[in-house]
Amino acid sequence: MRLNRTLLWVGLALLAIFAGLQIWTGSSQNPQNLVASQPTGAPFTLDSQQGEVSLSDLDDDQLALIYFGYTWCPDICPMSMVFLAKALKNLPEELNNRVQPIFISVDPQRDTPERLQAYVEFFEAGIIGVTGEEEELKELARQYGAYYQLVEVDSAMGYAVDHTSDFYLANNKGELVTTLSHNSSGNQLQEALIDALEKSPE
C-alpha cells in the first residue's frame, strides 16, 4: 500500500516535470517569443581570428553594420553579404570609413574564427567575422530583434539554422540605430546607410 502511494507521487512528479518541459519547449518554437518586442541593441565583445572584437572599439562617429548568419548558409547569407559589399563600395569614402560591417555567426559549433575569417574575406568588404558562446549569441540576437533556431532536418547537413536576415546598425555604446530589411538591395541599403550616418553625430 505504502509502495503504491510512493509510486503515485513519483508518477505525479514526473507528469509535472513533463508538462513543464512541454510548455518550455513549446514556447521556444515561436519566433515571436524570442525576439524582443522593442529591440534596443546591446554592447558586445565577441571572438574573431584577430582576437576579441568589441563595439566599444568603434569611434564615436562610427556605426557597426551587423548581420547574424552562418557559413553553412549557401544562399541567403552570401546574397546579403554581396548587397552589403555593394552598398559599402558605393558609399562616398568619408562615409565608408564610418561603417564597420560585422558578421556574427550564430553557429559556433561549425564556424570557428578561422573559418569565419576565410568566409568574410571572400566578400572583400572589410567585414569582421565574430562568434561566441551559444547562450551569449542567443541573448544578443534577441536584443537586436534577430531570431534564429537550430533545427534538425532530414538532410546530409545534419541541422539547418532558421534565421531572420536583417541588417542592424548600432553605435559604439551598443545602441540599435536602425534595422534594415532582409530584402534591401545594395542600393536601398546604401541609401539607408547614408541616411543613418548623416543623422548620427560626426
Add this chain to the structure above:
Amino acid sequence: MKSLLKPFLLVVLLTFSLASLAQELQVQDPYVRAVPPGSPVSAAFMELHNQGSEQRTLVAASSPVSEVVELHTHTKVDGVMQMRRVESIEVPAEGKTLLEPGGLHLMLINLKETLTPGSQVEITLTLDDGSQIELSVPVRKTQMQPMSNHQ
C-alpha cells in the same frame, strides 16, 4: 553478323530515346555559386523548361564536386528564412520552374574542391521517368539581382 547487329541497334535506339527525353525538359542559364575557400556547401540555380505535354519531376541530382546534392527550398515563415530539403521539384507541362536565389535550389553538400568563378561543374539531374540530364554548369560569383522574397 546477327550478333554484331544487336548491340548496334541497341545503341542507336538508346541514343534516340535519350535525345527525345532530353528535349522535353530543357535547362537554361544554370550556375553554381562561387563560395569562399573551405566552404562545405554551395547552391546551384537554373531554369527548368518543360516543352512536353506531361509534367516532369526532378527527383535527384548529383555532382562529382560534392559528396551529396540535395533538392532544397527556402520559405519565409513569420520573417524567418527556413531552408528545407524537398523530395522533388515539379515542372508543369509546357511550363517552367525556376531554381533561383531565395527559393528552390540544388544544395551541394560537403564540397570536395573549391569552386572558383569561371570553372565548370558537372551536374546530373535525374527525372521521375528515370532519364538523366548531364549539365556543365559555370561557377559564378553572386549576381546582383534582388532576392525573390516570399511575402
